[in-house]
Every structure is written in structure tokens, then in C-alpha cells.
Amino acid sequence: xxxxxxxxxxxxxxxxxxxxxxxxxxxxxxxxxxxxxxxxxxxxxxxxxxxxxxxxxxxxxxxxxxxxxxxxxxxxxxxxxxxxxxxxxxxxxxxxxxxxxxxxxxxxxxxxxxxxxxxxxxxxxxxxxxxxxxxxxxxxxxxxxxxxxxxxxxxxxxxxxxxxxxxxxxxxxxxxxxxxxxxxxxxxxxxxxxxxxxxxxxxxxxxxxxxxxxxxxxxxxxxxxxxxxxxxxxxxxxxxxxxxxxxxxxxxxxxxxx
Amino acid sequence: xxxxxxxxxxxxxxxxxxxxxxxxxxxxxxxxxxxxxxxxxxxxxxxxxxxxxxxxxxxxxxxxxxxxxxxxxxxxxxxxxxxxxxxxxxxxxxxxxxxxxxxxxxxxxxxxxxxxxxxxxxxxxxxxxxxxxxxxxxxxxxxxxxxxxxxxxxxxxxxxxxxxxxxxxxxxxxxxxxxxxxxxxxxxxxxxxxxxxxxxxxxxxxxxxxxxxxxxxxxxxxxxxxxxxxxxxxxxxxxxxxxxxxxxxxxxxxxxxxxxxxxxxxxxxxxxxxxxxxxxxxxxxxxxxxxxxxxxxxxxxxxxxxxxxxxxxxxxxxxxxxxxxxxxxxxxxxxxxxxxxxxxxxxxxxxxxxxxxxxxxxxxxxxxxxxxxxxxxxxxx
Ligand SMILES: Cc1cc2nc3c(=O)[nH]c(=O)nc-3n(C[C@H](O)[C@H](O)[C@H](O)COP(=O)(O)OP(=O)(O)OC[C@H]3O[C@@H](n4cnc5c(N)ncnc54)[C@H](O)[C@@H]3O)c2cc1C
Ligand SMILES: Cc1cc2nc3c(=O)[nH]c(=O)nc-3n(C[C@H](O)[C@H](O)[C@H](O)COP(=O)(O)OP(=O)(O)OC[C@H]3O[C@@H](n4cnc5c(N)ncnc54)[C@H](O)[C@@H]3O)c2cc1C
Numbered sequence: 001x002x003x004x005x006x007x008x009x010x011x012x013x014x015x016x017x018x019x020x021x022x023x024x025x026x027x028x029x030x031x032x033x034x035x036x037x038x039x040x041x042x043x044x045x046x047x048x049x050x051x052x053x054x055x056x057x058x059x060x061x062x063x064x065x066x067x068x069x070x071x072x073x074x075x076x077x078x079x080x081x082x083x084x085x086x087x088x089x090x091x092x093x094x095x096x097x098x099x100x101x102x103x104x105x106x107x108x109x110x111x112x113x114x115x116x117x118x119x120x121x122x123x124x125x126x127x128x129x130x131x132x133x134x135x136x137x138x139x140x141x142x143x144x145x146x147x148x149x150x151x152x153x154x155x156x157x158x159x160x161x162x163x164x165x166x167x168x169x170x171x172x173x174x175x176x177x178x179x180x181x182x183x184x185x186x187x188x189x190x191x192x193x194x195x196x197x198x199x200x201x202x203x204x205x206x207x208x209x210x211x212x213x214x215x216x217x218x219x220x221x222x223x224x225x226x227x228x229x230x231x232x233x234x235x236x237x238x239x240x241x242x243x244x245x246x247x248x249x250x251x252x253x254x255x256x257x258x
Numbered sequence: 259x260x261x262x263x264x265x266x267x268x269x270x271x272x273x274x275x276x277x278x279x280x281x282x283x284x285x286x287x288x289x290x291x292x293x294x295x296x297x298x299x300x301x302x303x304x305x306x307x308x309x310x311x312x313x314x315x316x317x318x319x320x321x322x323x324x325x326x327x328x329x330x331x332x333x334x335x336x337x338x339x340x341x342x343x344x345x346x347x348x349x350x351x352x353x354x355x356x357x358x359x360x361x362x363x364x365x366x367x368x369x370x371x372x373x374x375x376x377x378x379x380x381x382x383x384x385x386x387x388x389x390x391x392x393x394x395x396x397x398x399x400x401x402x403x404x405x406x407x408x409x410x411x412x413x414x415x416x417x418x419x420x421x422x423x424x425x426x427x428x429x430x431x432x433x434x435x436x437x438x439x440x441x442x443x444x445x446x447x448x449x450x451x452x453x454x455x456x457x458x459x460x461x462x463x464x465x466x467x468x469x470x471x472x473x474x475x476x477x478x479x480x481x482x483x484x485x486x487x488x489x490x491x492x493x494x495x496x497x498x499x500x501x502x503x504x505x506x507x508x509x510x511x512x513x514x515x516x517x518x519x520x521x522x523x524x525x526x527x528x529x530x531x532x533x534x535x536x537x538x539x540x541x542x543x544x545x546x547x548x549x550x551x552x553x554x555x556x557x558x559x560x561x562x563x564x565x566x567x568x569x570x571x572x573x574x575x576x577x578x579x580x581x582x583x584x585x586x587x588x589x590x591x592x593x594x595x596x597x598x599x600x601x602x603x604x605x606x607x608x609x610x611x612x613x614x615x616x617x618x619x620x621x622x623x624x625x626x627x628x629x630x631x632x633x634x635x636x637x638x639x
Contacts, residue, residue: 069274192268
């Protein structure tokens, strides 16, 4: 069985984020990056399948040089191979562009299962996974909390209000994994050293025969990134703790939010 | 560390692993360890499973045969765990109590003690200091007298880190009182033997580590527990101190960097006289000045790591780095505490803790005066 895991490298959760000069993204020149948290759970699901039997786990990422580190970490955790789409133009893609590039790789790799994260910590679009499934014409599930692999892939999905749903996807299929789905393993030192010998294929959009992604194909353009201005509608409650709690409960009732 | 020395993908991936361990396992429990007065043993097992406890040691015993650059990355991350005591406890095990065993121990001794230490199944401590001998290491009096195939040990060691949680001590004892510097030996003494008694000490800082006084009364261990040759203990311990000092520099600096960041954030948020504290020139000058010193300390530490990796004698620079990084850590702690105002004086504040924690480095692992004395000698004075 082959499992493909799509990984995105995002700013580290502890990184200090400042908006860049032209207000279109953050200043990312001097900050630390890490694997998107959702994707680490996706990778863990793949590695669990590998632990349970035979599976070839290939991790894929689009991004500049620094992405090598995310891929090396994934290999250190136990993935078998990595594909790095290193192409300045690919980096400028919108979500659909990314999905097209990933689809081109999936077509070459023919995985039985594609795992992605449910969304990315930085972009929050939740768009690439369903687009990728659509481009590949694969059945898919999002917000997946656990999977059970057999002839098909049983996915437990998280719904509104804490409800759960189980869907069964015939393979090949795609599942977008939710955080908290599992206990993500560490790359042990031994794993990291073994990863040195594991292959990382570097590809460009041209190598993959993709021409309709990148800057030229962008449909959704980020207009502006900004920190919301401080409002003056905040009300500071005062008094003893009991009084404050009483006032707070009254306010919540007044607002009818519960 | 923006430095070629640590720039390979393996270093980076390794840093991620340690950072994840620090963030998920150590940081959330930092105050719990303070309350307990020590880290729990399960932490060591977890670190052993990840391969973190034998970075430079032989693969045969579970180590990874890497160089100091990996150790530096590890301690640079562990130093950010928000508990200097826990960090010290770990580094005592990895860099202060086991290097001599790894370098000079017999294969049998390494199988029995080093392999479980690397696996995180046993914890080690270094027992050198005595009530009447600290800086003057050659003044130790703990005596090991040979009786057939056994040493019979009597004496008292004090201020010993990991005193309670340790499974064994790397003990420096006098084996021949007439042999001068050739009369000391390093001996492994399990903590659970009859005649070993540990009394815990109450410290002003480093709350997350257990420091104790250890009494040895007619404690019997096999002579085979001697690390290296009998009579070479003093020299081997001097070498072991090199690793101890370097790790103290690295973890101390990492803690100072975290505190600096946290203080900057505090000053940006703290409003005084209608503007952020960070907008006052005094604050800016102080923080900028501390930043300069942090860069210098990092450069010096890196220079030592480079020498260690190259296998050249790093004694002079290690000694210099120890003196310098202590100064920087203490200064950062004092100034950051000041910038925190009254809050900095609270036990719950990172600055307040750093104020007491950083103080130790000027005393332990070779006090400032000892370092300067030693450096002066090396400089031909
Ligand atoms: C929290 C903590 C943990 C510790 N952990 C361990 C451990 O795990 N294992 C261990 O063996 N020890 C440990 N120690 C002991 C530590 O190494 C000693 O405290 C240190 O070596 C200083 O020795 P001392 O306390 O006997 O002070 P002393 O040696 O009595 O020093 C007193 C003063 O004299 C100064 N002095 C020394 N030499 C000179 C000189 N040549 N010229 C001028 N002044 C000088 C010193 O700098 C110091 O200011 C620990 C100590 C503490 C506080
Ligand atoms: C143990 C203890 C006991 C105390 N007891 C009492 C008590 O009994 N009654 C009471 O009322 N208070 C008490 N205090 C509070 C104490 O007076 C305040 O902590 C002190 O006035 C500092 O105020 P702050 O903590 O708000 O710090 P801040 O005012 O926020 O100061 C933060 C930093 O800004 C610096 N700063 C301030 N002004 C300037 C400036 N113009 N330019 C540059 N830097 C500046 C300060 O020096 C400090 O370094 C106590 C505090 C402690 C720790």
C-alpha cells in the first residue's frame, strides 16, 4: 500500500509575526518554521498504517529551500521518501494552484490513500484537500479524527456540537485529518540519522507538467493582511470576584449568546 | 543559532525533536517539577527512547557517536524548558556524571552502567564536592580503602545534584593518600547500597532539582567499579569538568535569551505614565545592551563547541566562556527582574526565578574565582 501525505511548512507557533511592508503577508525572512500542526496528525495516521503492516509513506511539500527541514523531520519520524516541489513560481500559487501541483504528483505516485491536514495554521483555508480530491476524482472526507484501514478507509469525522459521523471511503481516497486525532510521534535521533539516506526528490512545476498553477494562475489574491485596530467597545467590569462574575453572567444573558 | 556548525538538516530535525520534547513534556510541567523538587524519572526514559541521552557515546552502548554540535543543539533547546533545575538535572546526567565512564570505563562497566544511563533506565549524579572541599578538588577526603576485590568507602559529599533520583554516583574518592594527584579514583557507587544515606538540602533557587548531602558509611563496591585506572581519578575528573562547564554555558545562555524575549514582551505591554515601558529610552538601552552581551556570549560558546568538535584542546576557551556566560546570565537576570518591577520579585515570575537560578552558575561547576585562577595559570601567570 502506498500512502501520500501532503505537508505544509508554516511559521512556528511561537514565532513573532509582523505584517510585511506592502501589507500582503507576514515578514517571514527571519522566523522559525515548523510542519503545519494538522499535517503532523496526517503524517502520524500514515505512519500508524506503516507500523501495522506494509506501507510506503511518501511525503510531499511545496516551498522554498527551508522546506527541506520539514521533509527531513518527516523522514526522521518514519516516512520512506520525500518529494519537494522547489519552484519559486509554485510558491506563489493560490489554493487551487497548490492542489493542481499536488494532483500532478499524486497522478505519478498513484497512492492508495492521500492524507492531508484539515487546514493550515497560517492560511486557514481548508481548501486544498477537497480541491485535490476533486482534481483526482477521489472520494474524500474532511475533519477526520480517526481512520480504520481495510479494503476501504473508514473515517470518523467531527461534526458541529461534538457529534461524530463515520463515513466509509473506497480506496483510493483522500482524508483531511483534524488535530488531536492521535499522539504525534517524535523523530528520534536514530530516525533522523537514518533519514539521511532516504531520498528527497526535488521537482519543479515543469518537471510535473503543470502550467496552470503559480503566480499567473492565481484566482484568489490576498488583498491585505493587517492587525485589526483596537476597538473602544470593551467594557471593564469592576468589583469583587463574586460581583464581577454576577455582572458577567448578566451580560451574557443580555447578549443572548448562550 | 544561526551558525554553520548547526546548519545540517540533521541538526535542524534534531532541534525540532528536542524542541517538541521541551514544549510538550517539560514546559507544561515546569512548576509541577518545582513543587516536587525534582524531575520525575519517566522523563529520562522518554529522553532515552528518543536517543537524547548518549549523543556522543558509542553505538555499542546505545549512543549515537555524534559530536558536541548535537549536544549543543540539545542543551540550547532544553535550556528553554522554563525550569533551570530540571535542565541541570538532565545535563548532570548527560554531561557531568557519564563522560568519564564513556571515555575510560571498561566494556563491562559500560554495559552495566552506561547502557542503562543512555536508555534512560538509570540516572546518574556526580559526587565530588565535600563539606570541606569544593573549589579545592584535591582537598576531598572521602576515602576508598581496598579490601580484596572491594572498595570500602567512607566520607560525605555535599551539594550533589540528583542526590535523591540518582541510581548511582560517579564518586571521586581518595584511594592513596600518599600519592598526591595520583591518589584519587573515580568509582561508581549505586545509591541503594547499605551505608549510603541521602539528606536533601533546601536551596534558594533551582527548585526543580534535588540537591543533597550524601553520607557513605562502610559502603562496599567492587574494585571493578573503578572508572579507568586506579589513581587517575583527579585527572579524569578535570577532563569531565570540561563538558560540565560547556553545558552550563549553553543552558545558562538559552535561559537568558528566553528571559530577554519575555522581558521585551513585558515592556511592550506594560503601560507607565501613559506609554509602554518599552518606549522609554532607559528600557531600550538596557535591553539593547543585554542583547549585545547575549550575542557575545553565544559567539564565545560557539567557539568552544567548534574546538570541541575539531578535537582540539578547548580548556582555555571553555574556562573563558564559563566566566563570561555566568556574568551575562546574572546581568540579564538582574536587569530583567528590575524591568518587571514588583512582579519580578515574585516566585511565579520568570525573572525572579532567573535571579536566583543564574546565581548558581557563578559558584557551581568551578566558581568564577576558580575559573579566573585557572585561566590565569593557562595564560602563563
Ligand atoms: C545547587 C548546587 C548544585 C551542585 N551540584 C553539585 C554536584 O552535582 N556535584 C558536585 O560535586 N558538586 C556540586 N555542587 C558543588 C559546587 O561545585 C561547589 O559549591 C563549588 O565547587 C564551590 O565549592 P564550595 O561550595 O566548597 O565553595 P568554596 O570552594 O569554599 O569557595 C568559597 C569561595 O572561595 C572562592 N575561591 C575559590 N578558590 C579561590 C581562589 N583560588 N582565589 C580566590 N577565591 C577563591 C570561591 O570562588 C568562593 O567564592 C553544587 C552546588 C550547588 C550550590
Ligand atoms: C515585596 C514587595 C512588597 C511591597 N509592598 C508594598 C506595599 O506595602 N504597599 C504598596 O503600595 N506597594 C508595595 N509594593 C509595590 C512596589 O512599591 C512596586 O512594586 C513598585 O512601586 C514598582 O511598581 P510596579 O511593580 O508597578 O513596577 P512598574 O512601575 O511597572 O515598573 C517597571 C519598571 O519600570 C521602571 N520605570 C518606572 N518609571 C520609569 C521611568 N520614568 N523611566 C524609566 N523606567 C521607569 C521601573 O523602575 C521598573 O524597572 C511592594 C512590592 C514588593 C515586591
